[in-house]
Amino acid sequence: MDAREITGAPSGANAAPSTPVCDAALFRAFALLGKRWSGVILGTLAHGPAGYADLARAVDGICDSVLAERLGELARAGLVVRTVAPGPPVAVTYQLSDAGAALVPVLHGLGAWATEHLVANELA
Amino acid sequence: MDAREITGAPSGANAAPSTPVCDAALFRAFALLGKRWSGVILGTLAHGPAGYADLARAVDGICDSVLAERLGELARAGLVVRTVAPGPPVAVTYQLSDAGAALVPVLHGLGAWATEHLVANELA
DNA sequence: TGATGTCGCTCTGTTTTACCTAGTCTTTGC
DNA sequence: GCAAAGACTAGGTAAAACAGAGCGACATCA
Numbered sequence: 677m678d679a680r681e682i683t684g685a686p687s688g689a690n691a692a693p694s695t696p697v698c699d700a701a702l703f704r705a706f707a708l709l710g711k712r713w714s715g716v717i718l719g720t721l722a723h724g725p726a727g728y729a730d731l732a733r734a735v736d737g738i739c740d741s742v743l744a745e746r747l748g749e750l751a752r753a754g755l756v757v758r759t760v761a762p763g764p765p766v767a768v769t770y771q772l773s774d775a776g777a778a779l780v781p782v783l784h785g786l787g788a789w790a791t792e793h794l795v796a797n798e799l800a
Numbered sequence: 801m802d803a804r805e806i807t808g809a810p811s812g813a814n815a816a817p818s819t820p821v822c823d824a825a826l827f828r829a830f831a832l833l834g835k836r837w838s839g840v841i842l843g844t845l846a847h848g849p850a851g852y853a854d855l856a857r858a859v860d861g862i863c864d865s866v867l868a869e870r871l872g873e874l875a876r877a878g879l880v881v882r883t884v885a886p887g888p889p890v891a892v893t894y895q896l897s898d899a900g901a902a903l904v905p906v907l908h909g910l911g912a913w914a915t916e917h918l919v920a921n922e923l924a
Numbered sequence: 925t926g927a928t929g930t931c932g933c934t935c936t937g938t939t940t941t942a943c944c945t946a947g948t949c950t951t952t953g954c
Numbered sequence: 955g956c957a958a959a960g961a962c963t964a965g966g967t968a969a970a971a972c973a974g975a976g977c978g979a980c981a982t983c984a
Contacts, residue, residue, distance in 0.1 A: 705914035
């Protein structure tokens with residue numbers, strides 16, 4: 677979702693009474709989390725700091741270029757902090773920022789919900 | 801994320817100690833919610849039942865074919881119930897199922913988090 | 925009656941995003 | 955020297971998302 681879509685976030689004028697703040701905020705949240713792999717990466721980092729290769733191994737199925745792209749986006753969004761240890765060998769570590777860490781309880785809630793309500797037959 | 805990726809969900813063997821269930825579940829959750837628009841559609845339906853056109857208007861920026869596709873997926877996943885009133889004129893209504901409704905508190909948490917932590921400059 | 929609009933999609937071509945994979949440079953270990 | 959690891963990058967391909975016209979059924983209006 678690009679800037680145009682963010683700007684055009686729903687303002688609550690939908691079919692039923694709503695809490696406009698919640699919807700606009702949800703729109704913004706999914707601008708990030710609705711991109712493939714971002715939520716899973718954040719969930720993985722919830723367990724602690726990790727390097728690029730750690731993440732590549734942990735997030736099964738993600739390709740290199742998308743992992744690099746997502747980490748960059750999450751860092752720019754302020755959810756992830758990228759720390760470079762000069763080395764040698766140079767080592768880059770990613771960890772959740774305060775904003776990222778604040779999302780963890782929500783991610784846990786999401787995991788609990790999935791455990792309870794999503795079964796193998798949610799595959800269409 | 802297709803069946804191969806679901807099957808290959810992380811099993812907790814990542815960089816730091818983890819709660820494997822949470823991660824696998826999170827993976828499954830984002831198999832659905834990591835697709836563009838699904839979370840926002842669910843958030844919109846949290847306000848109450850809506851027709852296709854209602855949703856198309858409410859979810860600013862979504863195109864017709866993706867809305868139809870997403871509603872189908874969410875219905876097949878059991879999060880949304882599609883009800884046909886025979887008419888005339890025929891009318892189709894979508895509403896959250898019990899499983900979908902159970903996600904609403906999480907979505908609210910997500911909205912609250914975004915309100916608190918996501919600002920306009922999260923745009924890369 | 926004909927024109928226009930709404931609904932709930934479907935269809936097709938186009939654009940964007942995600943993927944695949946080889947590659948680079950630096951460092952380490954055998 | 956060679957292989958492996960880390961942290962990506964780059965270019966081509968596949969898949970997802972998008973744009974917009976269209977359909978049948980129905981309702982409304984001049």
